[in-house]
Amino acid sequence: MKPIAGGVCAPEGFQAAGVSAGIKHPDSDKKDCALLCSDRDAAIAGTFTTNLLKAPPIAWTEGVCIRGRGRAIFANSGNANACTGGQGVRDAQETAEAVARGLDVPITEVAVLSTGVIGVFLPMERVLHGVRDSIAALGANGSPDAALAIMTTDTEPKEAALEIPLSQGTVRIGAIAKGSGMIAPNMATMFGLFTTDAALEPELLHALLLECVENSFNCICVDNDMSTSDAVLCMANGAAGLQPIETGTADYDLFKAGLLALCTQMAQWLVRDGEGATKFVEIQVRGAENRDDAKTLARSIAVSQLCKTAFHGEDPNWGRIACALGYAGVSFDINRLQIALDDVEVVHDGLPTEYSEAAAASVMQQPAFTIEVSVGDGPGACAFWTSDLSHDYVSINADYRS
């Protein structure tokens, strides 16, 4: 596989747009409506927030993904259409209707997403303007605008694409993503939108997406608050002209590796651009009984406020790491606990080593480093990515008022 330009428009048969409809701010020309669409029938799959208060657009789009055919994804920023009751449900559907009418596709194949302020009804006049303008602006170079239009407090737009050589020819996967966004009063939300010109049945696309998301977007943490609007979607339109990918083939493995690589790239990007983040920390846990245990242990470090402030303070405070492992709820033999900061082993067989404080501190002074943890000789392993907890995080979420 190799990186290519074009983002979500790199795969054949996809167009995108990003326009400003005054949803973020009435007087601003910040882009706030994004549209991705396939010029032909496409499979669609998605994974969604498990928050009980999932927003009406999420419920609508889950229905689209259950049916498995998707021609278009429309996403607005500036308003999450969450905690909006029956009116929110009608607004999500009206948005999908407008997209379907404008593109002349079935409304049942239009996904809609919203992110931004919650508890406020969508300004439908502006949203419908955004639908019209984004349809008019659709183009094969529209990916950067779409990436801009889904941003909230992201400091940079996020898009990428890969080319993957399969047995019969080449396919492409493209993506845009946003995360840790913030328009007060609001919460961090995450979108990952993927396109591919490979051909896949919806069930297979869904299974692949779930597996890749579990090992990428589900292994990141900025502040451990799961939003009402998180979603990862993938459309596959087969425009590369190849036979559908089947389970158990070499092409399946190649495609999966590509999708996972792109999911991981986008997920890590969200952490690097996390609110107030100054550190990118990879946590590698191995030797657990199974992957679930390894993930629970890694996640316990990743979400610990004391660990995250220590990362910010560049303090090789392995006691906080050991403590977070200890309360994770997973049983392991503490006499077999090993902890290393990059290549500096600080705990061996449950006891501190004679490590050099200066060496450990210099690991933490890097913008990115790895914490390696081993808890035994079981087969369970997991990689998890997190940021630090900084003064800027507090400022972004406390000082800027609604």
Next chain:
Amino acid sequence: MKPIAGGVCAPEGFQAAGVSAGIKHPDSDKKDCALLCSDRDAAIAGTFTTNLLKAPPIAWTEGVCIRGRGRAIFANSGNANACTGGQGVRDAQETAEAVARGLDVPITEVAVLSTGVIGVFLPMERVLHGVRDSIAALGANGSPDAALAIMTTDTEPKEAALEIPLSQGTVRIGAIAKGSGMIAPNMATMFGLFTTDAALEPELLHALLLECVENSFNCICVDNDMSTSDAVLCMANGAAGLQPIETGTADYDLFKAGLLALCTQMAQWLVRDGEGATKFVEIQVRGAENRDDAKTLARSIAVSQLCKTAFHGEDPNWGRIACALGYAGVSFDINRLQIALDDVEVVHDGLPTEYSEAAAASVMQQPAFTIEVSVGDGPGACAFWTSDLSHDYVSINADYRS
């Protein structure tokens, strides 16, 4: 019941001391060794951290509490004796031995606790000095010194006592506590040490203590990192000269109410003095199916970084509160969700009310306020107490280096 002076020495037959042994800093005269002891046989009960990496003194003291008789509690600050392996176990036992020899009591009735830096062996020469000096300093006015000696980053010592009239006469309960302490590299730790001159069998004392701790110390959050050293202990020596308290009596209910009141007072004090705390927030959840569900919902708000930064920013951001309820993992009907900030109802039947932003903001501007949540008409209710997440929290845990 009524508040009285004297802290842990308010109950008859208890003495206390707090001395400096140079464990916090070799050159400092900060008190770092506390001793509480009963002049006669006493029941003892305790609840302890569930952290897998519990420190050797905790393991020792659990053994004392299982046997149920306790004459003395010795606690040092400045060093947690955690992640110290077999040497740590020997050091905890040697400390208990020195206390037992000095007081001429059975070693099996001496509880020991340590808080402070982890992964460093106890400086035993200093600790044994601390044991000798604290035994020499024991007195009926020693509670304030003991409260000082267990402090780490607490900004003030915490002691209190209550007098409780029972059917046959009056008993007293006294307490000292410390929490959210920090000596780098370290973690927040919490001690609550209680004495009473009521007479109780160890099993009953244990059951009462568990119930009271579940509704007080187990319902608070500063940063959601559970330490390797958390412990609540209570000694009951019967020195008031009354008959033992029995289950199912009016005296039992009176005593329990008193113990719960004192536990709650000390637990709330830990939150008010939490690292960097500028707000004290009570979260009241009701209408859940059972108390566990109510506690899970309350705790989800209490630990949410986004809620805690909103508290700090005095931002009536109910969307974050609703979001935290939604991902708590407890099922409820969102159409029956009510949220109020003090007396300002912001969400009714799952939808925002027409509340005044100014009124909601003025609630949040108070140093203390209550978030009331109702999720239905079930019997489950829980109160939970939390602080805000401030710049000072980040400074205390990131900027001050080891």
